[in-house]
Amino acid sequence: MLPPTQRLPQARVLIEMDRYFVLHAPRQTGKTTTLDTLASELNAQGDIAALMLSCESAKAAGDDYAAAESLLLDSLREAAEESGWPEKLLPPNPWPQSSPGSRLRAALREWCRRSPRRVVLFLDEIDALQGNSMVSILSQLRDGHNARPKGRPFPSSVVLCGLRDVRDYKVASGGVSDRSNPASPFNIVAESLRLGDFTADDIAELYGKHTQATGQEFTKDAVDRVHELTQGQPWLVNALAHEITFQMKVTGAVTCERVEEAKERLIRARATHLDSLVARLHEPRVKRVLEPVVAATLPQADPTFSGDLSYVRDLGLIKLKPPLEVANPIYREVILRVLGDPFEQYVMAEPRSFVLPDGRFDLPRLLQEFVIFWREHGEVLIQQEGYHEAACHIILMAFLHRLVNGGGHLDREYAAGTKRLDVLIRWPYTSPDGERLIQREVMELKVWRPGETDPTHDGLAQLDRYLDRLTLTTGSLVIFNRRPEAPPWHERGVFEHTTTPAGRQVTILRV
Template identity: 45%
Template structure:
């Protein structure tokens, strides 16, 4: 039976191309041997459930433990009723045990207990009945909230001292967040922070992304099964775009081999991976959509807004920075600076932020196209100037991030320009002092640098021309735009101060400066 690239739920080796699940969690076996209670946290769809389910199966098969992965998610439907949440959770556990364990290792009937003690009573009875050390992996535990979450964590802490004969010998909490970031609504905070009742944990582990070699190894399984190979340039681009994020790695390949190159006699080329990326971004499927939802959270906005503006982070707590990394939204580059985790996420974040503005745009006639359908950058400039003078002021209010509102309005306009016929690539980072855009429309391209003139700052023209010079040379372009958004207080209306002028970069490249 043919295998495929999986983008939904845990992987299994019969149906899916997959790498050894525990390769990215080498410390787990030692923690279990030491009867440790620990946390495994990582973003959605990077392989947590797959890895721990595989480990549970291996531990049980080896005969020294009874190991099972169970979910806490059904309890989330009862955020204010501990008893009802516990009943739903324990019923789910029994179903999971039937699916994972042979009849002789099934748990005994769970004893009756008052609300707030049923999880601990069930684990105690199961541990006593198992006859071997019980290992339990609690998946989706951070889906619980408030009193239910606190109750479960306190029950685990209370039973911990009775292990290994009267409570699980080893136990793991599995979720998106470390314990300190579990959601609560008490104590003046929306997360546990350092006050976690699960202070018995030995370690908090996270699941790393694939390496470049592992991406090639995963794709090679498809080649082995079907004969269809990925060209080296396609492999390199797949890693560059995803930085090894497992869902993206699988999703790119799935689109490429099932939709773009279904003929297995044909190789997957770099252009196919480029097209697959565009399709994923356009569809913004569940994984990417859930990522975009994070952008409105104050903890995330405090980091992303200055990053998109090219500014400095300012006073952002270590907990908030670590939270953004734990979610998989950001990563630390080799220099130690925070950046968006991969180029696909970088595109998704900005598209999502600009989506409301894009949907608010008035109808714009494509006056920037030549009769043969090519892009006319001079007409495009004039069209933008007219658009900005007429609609810039009210559209700024539609942008969710005030600091980059002009950027988002410009990008919304450019999305109308390239709609269906081109792409926009973006570069931004902490401390760059700018955002760079590269517009592709058919065979035509346009490089744009965006800078902002703020109160108590000098005119950014000279610095912008120097930066644009380097950007153009890096792209191999001979001209481009420098867009200077004047955000100083007390300025004339946008309709009066918006204009374009010609200038040269330090190396003599002709550019258009748009002051808006």
């Protein structure tokens, strides 16, 4: 593993300044490990008693803030007793008597009054607190913080660790979401730290440690491919390497091909981390942000959209900076696969029947089969898809996945506002002389929506740019007609052969 505290150098500075702050990042990015290591380093200094505890047990309390207080205090005592501290550093036993809604503040005050060291408190999984319990706990922390200038003892630093940014905790504790109220300890947006993803150098260092320990190398191309697929998301970086070295039991140097295989295995297995993301897809706030991303349209922004956008970013589903797109290629593939899963059962064609005698993939026949499929099922399936605006993209991707992914790979690129979805089919085959080759086929997907002009001209220009980037000479443009004046369903599916602005011969399919 990488040295945890090196990923968060600002935290140590803020703690030395006696600040209260938030550390947030998506799940399974290393927050808990980082804080646990930081607590150990602080305790080793000799002048700080740093304690980390999880708020997870208080989740069961819901709005019952008295029960939440009791559960948190139990967790605090248990964490302190397991720390190995001498008796003089432990919190009081029993806790001081106080009314519900003030017990945590009273307990921390009494502990800090007795402690010969400054107390630093890490509250992990702060998101577990709900409703009135969140309001009560954070209000008590705010009140204790604000009483410190009057000489009342209280932890010198408190770190709230969870998924969300600071503004959500400020609102829950009675503050406001802007940055103009310096009285609140949670009005510290500049010091709301986000644990970042790994850089390409971090991944190389992490995998290099594996090489030092075992002698097994990851080729540079493999490391670069891991960074490309994961964009440095820590769980994915570790999960790919674990899949390769422990599950697949690869010996010798790890290559790009092994990384690709591990990616497929992870996605098919839908590990807990990926399932936890998938479970969010139909939350209204998540759908509101992701639907235009998948549909490649512009979001309907209103005063509440920025809050939804912040929420989905904090979940780690989309990139932190514009353009609005999914955080990494693995998530991008998982999202479309999951949304398309219900439709694969309608695809009756046999995947191996699309393999030509020379081993290549028969894309023209696939498009012809899709026309038959679309005429028969398209109208009904569009109505069934919850991501209604993105239904055409999702259904075609489900069709492609069913027929291509058994022997080939699908790469998808999509983002809000681009008005297209780019698809690259990679199909490995063996030439007559035994050489291993990769067939590459490109498809550009467009939707002709009500009130818009025919997207053919733009689609051909976009297809040209995509082909340029991949150094290919031909491709296909698929245009879905969603206008009321579109042809009847049984007449949809017209093929045209045309030339792009750059002079390439391409196929247009209108469905």
